[in-house]
């Protein structure tokens with residue numbers, strides 16, 4: 085394989101990318117380049133792994149409640165399906181763009197391979213701010229987007245799930261739109277849907293439970309007893325809020341939490357249930373009575389044992405990595421740490437548990453949901469949670485062992501393990517010699 089000249093440039097550039105031009109895609113490609121070098125793969129394999137198999141950009145017209153119309157751009161990127169159907173979330177945020185979706189799709193491929201769930205990776209998004217639209221507008225935009233990507237999704241092709249700005253209601257609209265076009269109900273088309281429509285027990289909190297299992301194991305690994313340890317959590321959405329809750333139930337003092345509007349701090353530990361009620365009432369963590377205000381950026385450099393970035397990409401970068409004081413970082417978000425920050429944190433002895441391991445609880449229970457929906461046979465919550473914990477902790481041990489034996493960071497170890505599984509699948513299927 086000697087074509088794809090754009091990718092030659094991309095591969096070369098990724099190795100040398102500086103943080104000031106870093107994007108999620110350059111970050112993802114730099115991580116892949118490091119794994120490929122470690123595994124000794126040639127350029128042909130590298131190019132194949134760096135390149136999405138299929139990408140779709142769609143224009144999504146929306147009739148607003150006011151009667152006016154507007155147009156949004158949506159994407160679905162299927163990075164790889166050598167191990168099974170493509171799988172990954174759907175994001176609604178104003179800054180969604182094709183390169184970001186490409187990166188998120190690539191990370192999904194590695195995540196599914198690392199956790200050995202039988203999927204490839206995909207991601208979708210619409211460049212829209214869900215906070216400024218009514219429920220009716222969000223329903224219309226979701227249904228239209230689903231119709232536009234219909235030719236490339238399906239329970240055996242590509243299975244969406246929630247991500248930033250979307251939720252189980254979004255998945256219910258997607259499932260209905262797909263089912264109407266099929267002429268019968270297809271619960272396996274999405275995961276993260278409401279339990280009443282064939283969703284799984286435990287999916288809504290699965291990513292946060294997984295993050296917590298890994299965080300407790302990582303703290304113990306560096307010699308910190310979780311009961312009484314301190315933490316900061318960036319993002320108080322589907323992942324961050326439950327992660328803060330589970331950590332605090334495990335005895336961790338969650339001293340700081342942030343969202344897009346700001347951060348709150350209480351050295352003795354925030355009352356997460358009360359904070360949750362405050363957010364439901366006001367829409368933000370800001371102004372929570374049991375706390376003092378904090379600048380959102382300062383949350384990342386709080387003097388805590390554990391930092392859980394659970395919001396967006398690239399928040400730990402060249403300019404703030406040197407100021408991070410946490411001993412352990414567990415990535416609830418996808419891509420929160422740039423490669424340069426990763427190197428700085430590693431040199432400073434800060435343990436970073438990478439996204440493709442730390443936040444894999446969501447896709448694990450999505451897989452359980454898909455299996456249950458396809459069999460029309462439902463598991464109890466305790467069965468889901470036990471199987472989730474077992475998979476997360478097995479993967480933690482596996483990555484840790486691989487990293488320690490070879491003197492690698494957890495990210496390089498996790499990416500190499502995942503990339504090897506995907507490359508092996510290609511090889512076995514005969515896609516390259």
Ligand SMILES: NC(=O)C1=CN([C@@H]2O[C@H](COP(=O)(O)OP(=O)(O)OC[C@H]3O[C@@H](n4cnc5c(N)ncnc54)[C@H](OP(=O)(O)O)[C@@H]3O)[C@@H](O)[C@H]2O)C=CC1
Nearest residue numbers: 247248249291319320321322323343344395417418443446
């Ligand atoms: N949902 C899932 O199952 C999974 C999600 N992830 C990843 O986890 C991350 C969060 O996703 P999810 O919780 O689902 O998304 P949500 O939309 O539910 O929540 C996102 C949260 O991040 C906050 N936020 C956004 N930008 C910033 C910022 N710059 N600083 C501080 N907070 C910010 C939002 O604030 P506000 O409330 O003010 O908008 C919100 O609290 C993403 O990276 C996602 O890809 C990974 C695996 C699975």
Ligand SMILES: O=C(O)CCC(=O)C(=O)O
Nearest residue numbers: 172173245247446447450
């Ligand atoms: O549950 C899923 O299928 C995917 C969740 C997701 O988007 C992610 O893990 O980043």
